[in-house]
Amino acid sequence: MYNFTPIPSLIGGIIIGISVIIFFYTTGRLAGISGIFANTILNKKNRISNLLFLIGLVIGPLFYFNISKVQINFEITNSIILIFIAGFLVGLGTRMSGGCTSGHGICGISRFSIRSIVATITFIASGVVTVFILQNFGIHL
Amino acid sequence: MNEKIISLTCGIIFGIGLVISGMTNPSKVISFLSITYNWDASLIFVMGGAIIVTAPLFYLLRNNKNSLLGNEFSFPKKTGINFKLIFGSILFGTGWGLVGLCPGPSVSSIAVFNPLTLLFLLAMVLGILFNKFF
Numbered sequence: 001m002y003n004f005t006p007i008p009s010l011i012g013g014i015i016i017g018i019s020v021i022i023f024f025y026t027t028g029r030l031a032g033i034s035g036i037f038a039n040t041i042l043n044k045k046n047r048i049s050n051l052l053f054l055i056g057l058v059i060g061p062l063f064y065f066n067i068s069k070v071q072i073n074f075e076i077t078n079s080i081i082l083i084f085i086a087g088f089l090v091g092l093g094t095r096m097s098g099g100c101t102s103g104h105g106i107c108g109i110s111r112f113s114i115r116s117i118v119a120t121i122t123f124i125a126s127g128v129v130t131v132f133i134l135q136n137f138g139i140h141l
Numbered sequence: 142m143n144e145k146i147i148s149l150t151c152g153i154i155f156g157i158g159l160v161i162s163g164m165t166n167p168s169k170v171i172s173f174l175s176i177t178y179n180w181d182a183s184l185i186f187v188m189g190g191a192i193i194v195t196a197p198l199f200y201l202l203r204n205n206k207n208s209l210l211g212n213e214f215s216f217p218k219k220t221g222i223n224f225k226l227i228f229g230s231i232l233f234g235t236g237w238g239l240v241g242l243c244p245g246p247s248v249s250s251i252a253v254f255n256p257l258t259l260l261f262l263l264a265m266v267l268g269i270l271f272n273k274f275f
Contacts, residue, residue: 003172005163009183012162013190019154020191021198026147028208029215031155033245038269049148054248056152061160061252063153074253075168077240080260087247087261089236091268094244096229096275098217101243104230105188110196111216118222119230124174126234131174134239 020106023053032103033057034094093123144210156249162187165249167241174238225275236268 023031027049040050065072077083094100097119099108104123108116163169164187172181208214237243242250242261250258
């Protein structure tokens with residue numbers, strides 16, 4: 001585990017939790033990003049607010065990189081086909097199941113929702129199997 | 142303070158949290174899912190860190206009817222485990238494992254100006270629209 005970063009990851013997680021709670025306490029809505037993203041496209045209600053949340057998601061990292069001057073680590077596969085299939089599955093899958101890592105994984109689990117606990121275990125297991133298969137076919141991402 | 146300012150602010154805070162946590166880097170997410178080869182457990186700490194903040198506060202707010210802005214607290218209406226929940230989660234996990242991006246980080250990674258993330262987002266929009274057939 002040579003890339004293991006428990007402290008920054010814990011701090012980042014706490015900051016995410018603070019955002020989720022402020023958003024919930026003030027607006028009454030749960031900050032599941034797949035839901036906010038899909039509703040920006042599909043739903044007139046709260047469209048501007050949802051879009052502003054997404055814009056904030058981009059401004060946050062830009063702001064952080066400018067203040068901290070840390071190097072941006074962003075390593076992704078260069079396979080266009082893989083990226084297209086992955087994006088499609090993420091969009092479809094999160095809409096079918098009603099949430100993603102934030103909606104089910106954070107908001108749902110912290111409200112002890114059985115649905116979200118089952119969803120989170122399922123998508124992590126499915127991700128683990130996918131990575132295992134890719135690696136054993138000799139593709140290292 | 143109105144809802145729009147709060148949404149933007151919460152998005153910014155969420156995005157800063159994501160980038161500090163390291164989850165905006167797809168290869169770090171892949172390392173979490175790679176339990177048999179160079180496993181990186183950091184993602185557990187991200188979810189754990191968020192949940193230790195949210196769980197007690199959701200609990201404290203459980204009897205409140207209205208939010209600060211006067212909206213009714215809205216919770217997902219669906220209960221119970223069904224085929225769509227499981228199948229959708231399998232599809233999402235597969236896409237997540239293929240490149241290491243889930244919705245939050247895929248939006249935040251617009252900040253690194255990599256055209257591949259725009260392709261991912263475009264495909265994600267198509268996936269969301271495709272769900273209308275189910």
